[in-house]
Structures are given as structure tokens and as C-alpha cells.
Amino acid sequence: MSRTLLSNINSPKDLRQLNPDQLVRVAKELREFIIDVVSTKEGHLGASLGVVELTIALHYYFDTPSDLLVWDVGHQAYGHKILTGRRDIFETNRKLNGISGFPKRDESPYDTFGVGHSSTSISAALGMAISSQLKGDFDKQHIAVIGDASIASGMAFEGLNHAGVTKANLLVVLNDNAIGIDPSVGALKSYLTKAKIGKKPPNDNIIEALNFHYEGPIDGHDLPELLKAFEKLRAIKGPKLLHVITKKGKGLKQAEEDQVKYHAPGKFDKTTGEVIPKNNQDLPPKFQDVFGLTVLELAQNDESIVGITPAMPTGSSLKFMMEEFPDRAFDVGIAEQHAVTLAAGMATQGHKVFCAIYSTFLQRAYDQVIHDVALQNIPVIFCIDRAGLVGNDGATHHGVFDLAFLRCIPNLIIAAPADAIELRQLLYTATQDLQQPMAIRYPRGRGEIKDWKHPFKRLDVGRGRCLQEGSELAVLSLGSISSNVSNSIKAIGSKFSVAHYDMRFLKPLDEDLLKSVFKKFKHIITVEDGTVKGGFGDAVLELAQFENYKGEIHKLGIPDRFIEHGDTDQLYELVGISSEKIRDKIIFILT
Known part of the structure; x- marks a missing residue:
């Protein structure tokens, strides 16, 4: 369908040019846009569908990015990204060199704080609010959007506890949908459930006990009601909390009914909502x-x-x-x-x-x-x-x-x-x-062995094993990255004589095995899928120095920088621990 309103929104300023009664149409178009893209490109679906109206209301009422909006975790920020100038590149979401799946400060001025982990939004927004006070800016708004699963975290309570003894211009929007990735748990969940259905005692409000002004609960899919609440709360000084009730997966029947599965469902039919099954038959287990x-x-x-x-x-x-x-x-x-x-x-x-x-x-x-x-x-x-x-x-x-x-x-x-x-x-x-x-x-994803249910056998702690004998060079690997090493050695064939050792343990190291390797080989490569700063390779180097090893040790692993998003195979290639890169390193050393 033609998205006549959404296609003309390149920033929240464009959104604010619309009449309030047009926002319902924007919500419909935005929801369909998210479904269209995620159905083929994959990503986090349910959380973003659940906050479409809330996202629109926030950017419509508040003067973002001058007013500071902080999301929690960021699973729900797809609509936010689309409305803040990234609509036309949204298909690159989570792809190598594309936009991030989470808010990211260096990606957009509307992404005020990087959020990949939960329960940080209240502390971050409070810090921004106190900073504004110190600068004498008392009109700037600071909004933290946090879910009911995230607000139960200790860090969120620490932020609430501090905010309650300040006069900070902080608005916490509690997005209550009773689920994170899995259903929310704990006593706070029970408390919020009672609040939803009107059973909360009038003088027993945990939020007000923390010196917050409390409003709600209100329907988070009712745009007029959201805008009315924002207007009321803006006039109230100090910290306040708006309790908003939403439905994760809103607008896609299957996502509403199976919220765990549709948190990040993979590819699905955007018309029927049915997840497109992956050909997982006869594959090794995760x-x-x-x-x-x-x-x-x-x-x-x-x-x-x-x-x-x-x-x-x-x-x-x-x-x-x-x-x-x-x-x-x-x-x-x-x-x-x-x-x-x-x-x-x-x-x-x-x-x-x-x-x-x-x-x-x-x-x-x-x-x-x-x-x-x-x-x-x-x-x-x-x-x-x-x-x-x-x-x-x-x-x-x-x-x-x-x-x-x-x-x-x-x-x-x-x-x-x-x-x-x-x-x-x-x-x-x-x-x-x-x-x-x-x-x-152990890693995300599948291994390479289908027949894994062997009889239980106790392993010797601190003992590695030799997977392949060799005479010219030894590769020491730790963890599942061992499969990349094995594949690289297979690709070399009989051209070079390369030994491969699976160390199994980083601590305690198999020092007896390593000492025998030091005696036999002049060239050693260590391979790990962790940072090379202080990891497995450094542990081997420390022992080599102690043993006065005179050969060469080459460390392969994650370099000293943060690695961005992309398919795992692409990232292995990027950091130099793919099968091809390991093979190239072996050949370079031995030629």
C-alpha cells in the first residue's frame, strides 16, 4: 500500500506538522513498514510493534532531539529509528556496515544513549536531567522509556531511589506489557498486574513511596490519551512516572498470541504472520x-x-x-x-x-x-x-x-x-x-556434531588433547573456534605438516602439553574467539616466557576494538579468525 504520510516523515519535525487526528494513520503505516522489513530482513519484532503509538506520541509531543529521549535495551526502538531519518536505510538494520539494531550515539543525534543492555535508561536520563539543572536549563525534558521486566532490575531501582530525592525534570515512562523476552517474573510483576486491573490500594503506591508523581495506568495504544498525559505531566515539577499498558506484537495476530516466539522470529510471511520454517532437519543441535x-x-x-x-x-x-x-x-x-x-x-x-x-x-x-x-x-x-x-x-x-x-x-x-x-x-x-x-x-548457534549424546565420561581438569599430529607448526585453539582451525588445516592438505591441539581449559592451563609443544615447534599460533588482550594467547605467552621459549608465537583473536554487527562468518573474516584467514596465516608463516 502507499504510505503517503510515513514517506514524508524524515524527522520528528515533519511528524509535528501533522494534525493529531492524522497520527492514527501514521501508526498504521509505521506498523506495516516494520512488519514489511523485519519479515524479510529479520530482527526484533514484537517489542517495536508494541510501542508504535508510544513512539509517535513521544516524538510528536516532545521537541526531540533537544528534549532527550532514552530507550531501555532498544529492542523496541525500530519505530524510533524510522521516524528519525533512517527510514530509507532501515533495510540495512543489523547488517554489516548497516545501522545498528539498538540506539547508538554516533548513529544519530536522536539516539541520546547507547542501549544494548537493560535497566540503564533511568540512571542515564537522570544524569542528563541533573546536568541540565547545573547548566540552568530548566525547560529541557528528559524521558526514560523502560519496560516492566527491566524496571525490576536492581540498577533501575537504584536510579529510581536517587531520582526520588532530586528535583530533576525526569519523566519515566513505564511500558508495561508483562513480558521481556520471556514473561516477566517476580513480586513487582504481581504489583503491576494489580495496578492494571484497579486492585492497587490507593495509599500503597510503590512509585509514590519513592517520591515520584505517578500517573496511570493508561492505554499505551490510545494516542489522544498519551498526548493528554504528557501535557499534564509536563506541568508537574520533579520526577514523575507514567504507567502505560501496551501489548507486545500489537498489530500482528500471531505476534500478539505468541510473544516469546515473535520477539525475534526470523523471517515470516507478512500477510499471514506465519514464521517461515528453517531447514533445521537433521542439523546438529544448538x-x-x-x-x-x-x-x-x-x-x-x-x-x-x-x-x-x-x-x-x-x-x-x-x-x-x-x-x-x-x-x-x-x-x-x-x-x-x-x-x-x-x-x-x-x-x-x-x-x-x-x-x-x-x-x-x-x-x-x-x-x-x-x-x-x-x-x-x-x-x-x-x-x-x-x-x-x-x-x-x-x-x-x-x-x-x-x-x-x-x-x-x-x-x-x-x-x-x-x-x-x-x-x-x-x-x-x-x-x-x-x-x-x-x-x-560456549557459543551461540550450532556445532558440527549430530551424534552428541555419548555416555557420560569424566574429563581431567586442566588437560588438553592433540587433534592432529604435525611437525612444522602447532596451532593451539580454545573453544568452538577449533572447527575453524580444523577446516583451515584440511584446506592446506599435505602441503605443510601442521599439528592441532584443543586446549579445553584456559585455567588451569595444560602446562605439560604446552611444554612439549615448546620443545617440538618453532612456530605456534594461538586461536581464540575472545579478546587477544589478556586472553588465551597471553596465557600461553606468559608460560612461554617463563619457560624461556625461543620460537615465535602468533596470537589470533578479537582485536582491541569493539566489533560491530554483521553475520558471524563475516565478522570472523573481519577479525582474522575465519578458516580462510587462519589458513592464510599458517601459509604465510611457513613460506
Whole structure:
């Protein structure tokens, strides 16, 4: 259909030229535009569909970018991007050299704060509001849009707690749709649910108790009501909160009915809404499913096993255990710090705790990993999903720092399986009289092994293995990037004699194996899908220096810069750890 209004909106200034009664038409066109593009290009669908009217109302009423609008996470910011000058390039969303899937400061002046992780918007917007006060600018508006799952995070409460004792010109818009990626959990969810249906006691408002002026709940799909609320709140000094009720996936029937699936559904039929099935038959399983199914199998035979995840039961596949053992598997919401210390507390009482958490989110609980787990030598098992380059979500979601930031922590075992079988066996090994904390990292996506359900076998902690003998050069790999090494060696064929070692453990390193490699080879390449600063390659270099190794060691890994979004294979090529780049490095060294 012809999008006569949307096609003429190149900035919010154009939007503000319209009459209020035209905004409903803009909402219809914007929703259809998002569906058209995401149905073929993929991306985050449900969250953006749910805030179409809210996005329009915000940019229509407030003088963005002079007024500062901060989104939380950014899954819902597609409409925002389209209305702020990126409509014609929106098809490049999440593609290499295209626009980011999240708000990004250097992409647009309308993206006031980079948001790839949740629960940061209130603190950021409050900081902006206090800064405006210090400059004497009391008219500038500062708006934080945050979801009901994100506001339950500790950081969001910290921001609310501080804002409540300021006179900052801050408006928090609570976008309440009862779901993040998976359904929201916790006591705050129950409180908000009561507020929606009018059961909240009049003198028992948690927001007002924090010295916020509270308005709502109102219908977040009612444009006139949204504009009326903004006008009322603008006249009120100090921090205020508008409680808005929306429906994730609004406007696409299937997305409304299956909000988990349509958070990021892949390609789908824009007319029927049906997801286009991928040809996954007879493919190797995803690493997350190997984790989830293995932990379930272990839990079936060991009542002491429990699982914990911060808001990622589907993404981590802990959902398998949650379905069969709901009393022993816990989704604690967007609360990574709490997840880690909760795991530590349970482990002190004899439970074998699998804490499943994405690499990029584990960064948010670094203090707890050190003080609450490692310092006390508590045997929590960290299952670090999405390790390495994750692809189209980009710099905010790549899990490239965990090897480096964990390696310096005493007492912690760090393992990185090369394939699904090793992952299964490491999970089993972690249940066998573990006396210290252990981190097992694995990537997003599928491995290469279909027949992975081998009988359980305990692995020797701190021991690697030789995958291929050779005499001219040794390649040492850690983790699933081992497959790229194997493919590169296969491509070389018999031209050179190259050995390949799967180290399995970053800590403790297999020093005996490495010493034998130092004696045998003059040329060594280390390969990892983590930062080369302080990671696996540096660990090998440290031992080589101690052993007075005289040969050459070449480190391949993620360079010292943030890597943007793109297909994983493209990014491997970009940073030099694709099969082709590893092969080229081997040939360069040996010729």
C-alpha cells in the first residue's frame, strides 16, 4: 500500500506538522513498514510493534532531539529509528556496515544513549536531567522509556531511589506489557498486574513511596490519551512516572498470541504472520540445547542439581529443566548480580548449581563472581552462553571479554569445549565432586556434531588433547573456534605438516602439553574467539616466557576494538579468525 504520510516523515519535525487526528494513520503505516522489513530482513519484532503509538506520541509531543529521549535495551526502538531519518536505510538494520539494531550515539543525534543492555535508561536520563539543572536549563525534558521486566532490575531501582530525592525534570515512562523476552517474573510483576486491573490500594503506591508523581495506568495504544498525559505531566515539577499498558506484537495476530516466539522470529510471511520454517532437519543441535538437555538429564538422576538464569530460560534452554522440575529451576528476572549470589548461597548448602548466563550479561555481575563465589571458593557452575562473536546484535552482545576478565580470578576453573560432546562431558564433570567454582563457555548457534549424546565420561581438569599430529607448526585453539582451525588445516592438505591441539581449559592451563609443544615447534599460533588482550594467547605467552621459549608465537583473536554487527562468518573474516584467514596465516608463516 502507499504510505503517503510515513514517506514524508524524515524527522520528528515533519511528524509535528501533522494534525493529531492524522497520527492514527501514521501508526498504521509505521506498523506495516516494520512488519514489511523485519519479515524479510529479520530482527526484533514484537517489542517495536508494541510501542508504535508510544513512539509517535513521544516524538510528536516532545521537541526531540533537544528534549532527550532514552530507550531501555532498544529492542523496541525500530519505530524510533524510522521516524528519525533512517527510514530509507532501515533495510540495512543489523547488517554489516548497516545501522545498528539498538540506539547508538554516533548513529544519530536522536539516539541520546547507547542501549544494548537493560535497566540503564533511568540512571542515564537522570544524569542528563541533573546536568541540565547545573547548566540552568530548566525547560529541557528528559524521558526514560523502560519496560516492566527491566524496571525490576536492581540498577533501575537504584536510579529510581536517587531520582526520588532530586528535583530533576525526569519523566519515566513505564511500558508495561508483562513480558521481556520471556514473561516477566517476580513480586513487582504481581504489583503491576494489580495496578492494571484497579486492585492497587490507593495509599500503597510503590512509585509514590519513592517520591515520584505517578500517573496511570493508561492505554499505551490510545494516542489522544498519551498526548493528554504528557501535557499534564509536563506541568508537574520533579520526577514523575507514567504507567502505560501496551501489548507486545500489537498489530500482528500471531505476534500478539505468541510473544516469546515473535520477539525475534526470523523471517515470516507478512500477510499471514506465519514464521517461515528453517531447514533445521537433521542439523546438529544448538549449543544451548546441548546444555539444556544435558542438565535436565543430569538433574533427573541427581536431586541436588538446580538451575538459575537471569531472564533467559528460553535463550539458555534452561526451560527444559524448568518444565520438568519447576521447583529446582529459577528465572530470577533481569538480575544478574542476584542470580550469581543466589547461586552461591544455594551452593553453600550442598546444591550443585548451574548458573546459565550470557557472556555479555555476566559482565554485570563481575563483583559477585569475585567476592561472593571465587573469594569463598564456592563451587558454582557458570554456564556461559553466547560466548564469542554473536553476529547481528553487535558490539553490545558479543561475548568476547569473559576469557580475559575471568582468567585473573583465583580459584576459578575456566573451560571452553570445542564441540557438543565436550560440552556434555564438561557439564557432567562439573557435577563430580567439584571443590571450586567452574566456568564453561560456549557459543551461540550450532556445532558440527549430530551424534552428541555419548555416555557420560569424566574429563581431567586442566588437560588438553592433540587433534592432529604435525611437525612444522602447532596451532593451539580454545573453544568452538577449533572447527575453524580444523577446516583451515584440511584446506592446506599435505602441503605443510601442521599439528592441532584443543586446549579445553584456559585455567588451569595444560602446562605439560604446552611444554612439549615448546620443545617440538618453532612456530605456534594461538586461536581464540575472545579478546587477544589478556586472553588465551597471553596465557600461553606468559608460560612461554617463563619457560624461556625461543620460537615465535602468533596470537589470533578479537582485536582491541569493539566489533560491530554483521553475520558471524563475516565478522570472523573481519577479525582474522575465519578458516580462510587462519589458513592464510599458517601459509604465510611457513613460506
